[in-house]
Amino acid sequence: MNVPAPEYRYHTLVVKVENRSGVLARVASLFARRAFNIESLAVAPTDDERFSRITVVVDLESAPLDQIVKQLNKLVNVVEIRELHPGHAVERELMLVTVTAEPNRRDEIVEHLDRAGGKVLSVGTDHMMLSLVGPPGRVDDFENLMRQFGIVELQRTGRVALASLDDVAD
Amino acid sequence: MATEQMDGGRALIRALEEEGVEVMFGLPGGAILPVYDPIIDSSIRHILVRHEQGAGHMAEGYAQATGRPGVAMVTSGPAATNIVTPLCDAYLDSIPMVVITGQVPYPAIGTDAFQECDTTGITQSITKHNFLVTEAQDIPRTIKEAFHIATTGRPGPVLVDVPKDIVDPGNPRSAMTWTDDIQIDLPGYHPEVEVDPEGIRAAADLLRGAERPVLYVGGGILKARAVEALRELAELTGIGVVTTLMARGAFPDSHELCLGMPGMHGNFTAVTAMQESDLLVALGARFDDRVTGKLDGFAPDAKVVHVDIDPAELGKVRRPDVAIRGDVRVAIEALVVELLANGTGDVDRGAWRSRISGWQERFPLVYEPWVPGEALKPQHVIECLRDATPDDTIVSSGVGQHQMWASQYWKFDHPYTWINSGGLGTMGFSIPAAIGAKVAHPDRMVWAVDGDGCFQMTGQELVTATVENIPIKVALLNNSYLGMVRQWQEMFYEERYSEVFLSKDVPDYRMWAESMGCEAMRVDDPDEVEGAIAKANEVDDRPVVIDFRVAAEEKVYPMVPSGASNSELVVPPSQQGQPR
Ligand SMILES: Cc1ncc(C[n+]2csc(CCOP(=O)(O)OP(=O)(O)O)c2C)c(N)n1
Numbered sequence: 249m250n251v252p253a254p255e256y257r258y259h260t261l262v263v264k265v266e267n268r269s270g271v272l273a274r275v276a277s278l279f280a281r282r283a284f285n286i287e288s289l290a291v292a293p294t295d296d297e298r299f300s301r302i303t304v305v306v307d308l309e310s311a312p313l314d315q316i317v318k319q320l321n322k323l324v325n326v327v328e329i330r331e332l333h334p335g336h337a338v339e340r341e342l343m344l345v346t347v348t349a350e351p352n353r354r355d356e357i358v359e360h361l362d363r364a365g366g367k368v369l370s371v372g373t374d375h376m377m378l379s380l381v382g383p384p385g386r387v388d389d390f391e392n393l394m395r396q397f398g399i400v401e402l403q404r405t406g407r408v409a410l411a412s413l414d415d416v417a418d
Numbered sequence: 419m420a421t422e423q424m425d426g427g428r429a430l431i432r433a434l435e436e437e438g439v440e441v442m443f444g445l446p447g448g449a450i451l452p453v454y455d456p457i458i459d460s461s462i463r464h465i466l467v468r469h470e471q472g473a474g475h476m477a478e479g480y481a482q483a484t485g486r487p488g489v490a491m492v493t494s495g496p497a498a499t500n501i502v503t504p505l506c507d508a509y510l511d512s513i514p515m516v517v518i519t520g521q522v523p524y525p526a527i528g529t530d531a532f533q534e535c536d537t538t539g540i541t542q543s544i545t546k547h548n549f550l551v552t553e554a555q556d557i558p559r560t561i562k563e564a565f566h567i568a569t570t571g572r573p574g575p576v577l578v579d580v581p582k583d584i585v586d587p588g589n590p591r592s593a594m595t596w597t598d599d600i601q602i603d604l605p606g607y608h609p610e611v612e613v614d615p616e617g618i619r620a621a622a623d624l625l626r627g628a629e630r631p632v633l634y635v636g637g638g639i640l641k642a643r644a645v646e647a648l649r650e651l652a653e654l655t656g657i658g659v660v661t662t663l664m665a666r667g668a669f670p671d672s673h674e675l676c677l678g679m680p681g682m683h684g685n686f687t688a689v690t691a692m693q694e695s696d697l698l699v700a701l702g703a704r705f706d707d708r709v710t711g712k713l714d715g716f717a718p719d720a721k722v723v724h725v726d727i728d729p730a731e732l733g734k735v736r737r738p739d740v741a742i743r744g745d746v747r748v749a750i751e752a753l754v755v756e757l758l759a760n761g762t763g764d765v766d767r768g769a770w771r772s773r774i775s776g777w778q779e780r781f782p783l784v785y786e787p788w789v790p791g792e793a794l795k796p797q798h799v800i801e802c803l804r805d806a807t808p809d810d811t812i813v814s815s816g817v818g819q820h821q822m823w824a825s826q827y828w829k830f831d832h833p834y835t836w837i838n839s840g841g842l843g844t845m846g847f848s849i850p851a852a853i854g855a856k857v858a859h860p861d862r863m864v865w866a867v868d869g870d871g872c873f874q875m876t877g878q879e880l881v882t883a884t885v886e887n888i889p890i891k892v893a894l895l896n897n898s899y900l901g902m903v904r905q906w907q908e909m910f911y912e913e914r915y916s917e918v919f920l921s922k923d924v925p926d927y928r929m930w931a932e933s934m935g936c937e938a939m940r941v942d943d944p945d946e947v948e949g950a951i952a953k954a955n956e957v958d959d960r961p962v963v964i965d966f967r968v969a970a971e972e973k974v975y976p977m978v979p980s981g982a983s984n985s986e987l988v989v990p991p992s993q994q995g996q997p998r
């Protein structure tokens with residue numbers, strides 16, 4: 249099988265779907281049935297209440313992008329699919345994390361946090377809760393940095409994305 | 419605009435009438451009861467089946483014989499699960515079908531109510547689309563959408579799940595207003611028919627330059643009503659045609675350009691011509707593994723032009739050099755126009771043609787002739803049947819050896835005369851499918867070629883045929899075995915026969931058939947075959963079953979062993995050693 253270059257292994261699709269019950273299940277079951285792998289998936293309403301938007305990051309090692317897009321398109325409730333080419337998309341992800349933070353290590357944590365552009369949400373006796381919004385790579389890096397302090401709990405949203413402004417047709 | 423107050427049940431039947439439905443197949447039960455009441459006053463003929471699987475396959479047979487969508491209606495729970503197999507069958511063979519299932523009342527959904535099952539969940543991956551209707555007012559629009567989806571683009575089955583409360587006149591939730599002006603609302607569904615002229619030009623260029631081209635024709639040709647166009651293309655270019663199991667009849671077997679059926683049990687010439695070709699023009703075909711054999715050994719030198727209405731088929735299995743998305747009839751017609759305008763090229767294909775005729779001479783379809791003392795040859799039965807029936811006879815088949823012999827030894831010269839289960843390979847398909855076809859064409863002869871294993875799965879639908887006066891005929895090739903599985907065990911499991919022997923004498927098919935109201939015969943001797951068929955052809959007031967006692971050891975040849983390349987096609991013993 250043709251393994252894509254690593255930086256292109258994951259590809260983001262923005263899928264506009266009808267806002268009806270069961271549509272997310274249809275998308276998920278299509279991925280399962282065709283043996284396509286999902287790296288992350290986020291669903292949200294759009295400015296038009298008839299539609300929702302699913303941002304899905306697909307793993308191109310499991311199937312060619314072309315097949316994934318075409319099979320998704322066959323779902324009657326899928327209205328539109330936009331492929332966001334790596335390098336031509338603005339992608340963000342939100343992470344919430346609670347880390348072990350004894351008083352003598354807090355400055356160090358805050359220093360990392362400032363450099364990444366995150367926020368302190370609350371501080372307890374031995375713990376801090378932090379948030380970070382950023383490109384998925386930066387969120388990954390920050391997560392790795394926090395390991396040395398001890399991650400108590402962590403949640404990430406999965407990425408959402410929009411086309412870069414240069415690529416937006418007027 | 420005319421409006422009318424009515425309940426959802428009446429609206430559902432009315433919506434079916436508006437779609438032009440003439441006949442539906444089904445069986446009532448609790449959840450669908452309110453929809454059965456208005457059937458009494460409807461113009462639609464309802465055929466009461468004995469098992470819901472029968473209803474589904476009848477609807478498929480009807481659809482395959484006519485091109486119109488088949489319709490089945492059943493209740494919730496076990497009835498819905500009984501019709502899962504036909505849905506999957508229709509999905510894999512792209513058959514237009516609309517199935518209506520009853521459901522527990524909407525407020526009860528999710529409570530594990532009596533006969534509740536998650537029908538839309540279960541059938542999601544085996545339908546082109548499905549709906550759970552939640553409001554009576556939505557029923558007419560949903561029915562219209564279901565028919566639109568089932569019959570346009572790549573056809574397929576659509577299921578509409580209807581909770582009881584919205585169709586039950588006793589429930590206020592069933593009240594609705596009928597209006598004649600119903601708009602479908604499918605913002606995500608736009609099947610494209612038109613083809614890209616660029617692709618047509620590129621395909622024509624490849625055709626002009628090809629030395630060893632083959633037209634690889636699949637079931638899509640029949641779905642697109644492209645039989646005439648295909649013939650024109652073949653005759654214009656002089657290129658040979660293979661017709662897959664789903665496309666038998668799409669190109670006449672008697673035509674000099676016909677190379678026969680490709681695939682695991684295809685004939686030598688069709689398989690080998692594809693294998694040796696330098697250009698495959700795939701028309702409404704999907705490179706199924708039963709056609710390609712081992713994929714990386716398949717037609718290694720061939721460039722590929724692939725035309726399909728479903729863009730997801732293009733490149734799914736084999737990367738095409740030219741991919742054309744759109745209706746295959748539109749595409750072929752455009753290709754013909756292009757070739758007429760700019761020529762068909764001047765490559766000399768004489769050498770290729772003589773290789774093909776060499777294969778045809780050396781490797782015809784053959785079987786060992788019968789010798790006295792042996793059991794009847796199943797192939798001989800098919801040949802007699804073929805010769806004794808009118809040209810436009812419709813043949814349906816079950817799944818197994820008898821299916822392959824029917825597809826090999828019948829001569830298909832007309833489209834829509836061959837009805838079988840290709841993609842799913844559903845045992846028990848033939849009898850209900852034949853009933854569906856006969857309902858559609860009461861004036862034509864309809865024969866079901868069945869196996870004994872298959873017959874025991876759906877034979878009870880002959881009761882339906884008798885009671886509803888649908889006089890089909892059944893040629894039962896009774897070898898006492900699950901013959902196809904036996905063949906694999908003989909060839910690949912050192913003749914270790916595990917659980918494939920049925921029985922020599924139970925059931926007594928003649929008695930069983932008679933008890934179901936059929937005329938029944940049993941034939942053991944080759945001398946009796948023609949007489950029995952002639953007698954069966956005379957009967958027109960009830961179904962006929964002939965129990966042909968055929969040889970159990972007979973094998974289907976040629977055969978590509980599973981997992982092998984098509985170049986390793988195994989020919990019958992009498993042809994082994996012939997130069998290929
Ligand atoms: C529902 C179903 N179960 C099992 C199979 C696997 N199978 C394929 S062919 C076959 C044997 C069919 O036996 P019979 O109807 O007697 O036909 P024969 O091969 O003997 O002609 C079986 C069991 C199948 N295709 N469908």
Ligand SMILES: [Mg+2]
Binds near residue numbers: 871895897899
């Ligand atoms: Mg058998």
